[in-house]
Amino acid sequence: MVKRACPPSALATDCLWAFGVGGGICTLGEGLRQLYLSLGWEKDAAGSLVSVTLIGLSGLLTCLGLYQKLAAKAGAGTLVPITGFANSVISPAIEFKAEGLITGVGAKMFIIAGPVIVYGLTASWVWGMIYAFTGWTGMGG
Amino acid sequence: MNYLWAFVIGGLICVVGQLLIDLTPVTPARILVGYVVGGVVLSALGWYGPLVELAGAGASVPLLGFGHLLAQGVIDAVEEMGWLGAFTGGFTASGAGICASLLFGVFFSLLGKSRDQN
Numbered sequence: 001m002v003k004r005a006c007p008p009s010a011l012a013t014d015c016l017w018a019f020g021v022g023g024g025i026c027t028l029g030e031g032l033r034q035l036y037l038s039l040g041w042e043k044d045a046a047g048s049l050v051s052v053t054l055i056g057l058s059g060l061l062t063c064l065g066l067y068q069k070l071a072a073k074a075g076a077g078t079l080v081p082i083t084g085f086a087n088s089v090i091s092p093a094i095e096f097k098a099e100g101l102i103t104g105v106g107a108k109m110f111i112i113a114g115p116v117i118v119y120g121l122t123a124s125w126v127w128g129m130i131y132a133f134t135g136w137t138g139m140g141g
Numbered sequence: 142m143n144y145l146w147a148f149v150i151g152g153l154i155c156v157v158g159q160l161l162i163d164l165t166p167v168t169p170a171r172i173l174v175g176y177v178v179g180g181v182v183l184s185a186l187g188w189y190g191p192l193v194e195l196a197g198a199g200a201s202v203p204l205l206g207f208g209h210l211l212a213q214g215v216i217d218a219v220e221e222m223g224w225l226g227a228f229t230g231g232f233t234a235s236g237a238g239i240c241a242s243l244l245f246g247v248f249f250s251l252l253g254k255s256r257d258q259n
Contacts, residue, residue: 011163018159019152022203026151027144029198034143047201047210048237054202055238059245063253076158079169080176080203081151086242088173093246094253105250109243112170116204117239119174120211121231123181128215128227130185138187 014075021070021077029054029081051082058083059090067091088112147199150192154203173204180208210234 029050036046061067067087071078078084089109096108110117130136158176161167167175183189189209193200200206214234218226232239 011160014163015156015159018155022155022158023148023152023199026196026199026202027148029151029202030144030147033198050198050202051238052241055241056245059249063249076162076172077152077155079162079172080155080158082202082204082207082238085173085204085207085238086245088170089242090246090249093250097250097253105247109246112173113239113242115170116173116177117235120177120181120208120235123178123208124211124215124231125227127181127185127212128219128230129224131216132219132224132227138185 017074018077021074022080023077025054025077025081025083054081054083055086058086062087062090063094085113085116088116143197146196149199150196151199151203154200154205176204177208177211180205180210181212182208184209184212207235207238210238 032050032053033046036049037043041049058067061070067078067083068091071084071087078087089112092108092111093105096104098104099108158172161172161175162169180189183205189200189205189212193206193209201209211231211234214232215227215230218230218233220226222229
């Protein structure tokens with residue numbers, strides 16, 4: 001057998017972890033979605049329930065210090081799913097507990113979630129105005 | 142098949158984020174903001190809806206899906222009340238996710254120990 005010229009690059013390893021863990025979180029989400037659909041929830045409601053469930057799980061794992069351990073390996077695989085957003089809210093909430101409920105927990109929760117909500121809502125407002133005044137429904141699709 | 146597509150599409154969306162982290166100087170906070178805004182744009186272009194149909198949670202669980210939710214929310218609200226819907230639709234649609242995050246944030250901060258989370 002020919003020896004590999006070089007070990008698998010850090011980039012490939014990172015991407016493999018991100019793919020596996022990110023895909024795994026989404027598959028878990030799909031499993032929950034099918035479960036909620038089978039329990040008779042409507043499509044939109046089932047989607048919201050999946051988000052709430054995954055956010056709760058992410059909070060539990062964050063509280064136990066396990067989400068951070070997974071994130072060290074999985075990188076974007078744990079950052080990009082909704083669980084990563086939840087972690088970005090819950091992790092500083094716990095970390096800054098010592099600074100009090102108002103300026104600690106309450107304020108620090110928004111370190112990352114704040115900009116996400118600000119620019120997400122701004123983008124949705126722009127799109128809503130375009131849609132309201134032009135009725136444009138997109139290209140293709 | 143549902144699960145396979147959810148895994149593959151969800152995984153690929155995360156790989157794109159990983160490539161951004163490894164190959165560019167963008168910070169995780171910028172990636173989160175970029176994904177949500179990107180999701181709004183992709184949804185407005187009409188490209189994200191079909192992906193959600195195909196991959197289910199594989200497309201809706203990543204933050205691009207959160208953007209898609211915002212964009213769909215404003216469409217529904219604008220249909221209902223005209224341009225004023227642009228002001229309400231985003232919050233309505235994203236309400237469950239944002240409220241759950243804040244709620245669990247308060248809850249687990251009461252349970253958890255204050256320490257460096259990294």
